[in-house]
Amino acid sequence: MVSKMAVLAGLTALTAAPAMALSWVSYTDLYGAKEYAVTDVGYTWHDAEAFAQSQGGHLVAINDQDENDWIVSTFGGGELFWIGLTDQDLEGSFLWTNGDPFVYDNWNGGEPNDVTDEEWTHINWGGPGGWNDWESGADYVNAAQGNTSFQNDSFPIRAIIERQVVPEPGTWLGAVGVIGIVGLAMRRRLRS
């Protein structure tokens, strides 16, 4: 018979999160409890968003001045980071990749200027917390806006990821274990 410890060990192996290099920081934004991390390596904007989704989130959506200030104080104001804002589908119509409404902006002076078909946004341009629309990298051809080639060099920079807080796998595992122990105890009581 398979022991309960063996079953629990198997469950742990199945549900344990993969080793993660990112360190997540908690913050409650306009829409609830979130956690944030900065990538450890640079990406083009699309690769950064794909990586963010692989971590259960999206590139950060900055919803008010408090969140913008918190990001600068937490991750620093001297390095350019991708954020999840783009007008790649319709020039001048900016959308967050996570679907949040676009109700706040902190463009640096003169931005967004779309100077070289810029459709992707980073923070800390021209000073801590300022936003700029920028190129994403040579791996992307924006057919939605009629481009047939991308004329700019690649600019891989680090990115900030935001995701909903979800229960740790260990919490669920603990709950499964408690239910199992309670079930065993009840069966013993019924037998006695």
Ligand SMILES: [Ca+2]
């Ligand atoms: Ca947010």
Ligand SMILES: [Ca+2]
């Ligand atoms: Ca643009």
Ligand SMILES: [Ca+2]
């Ligand atoms: Ca710009």
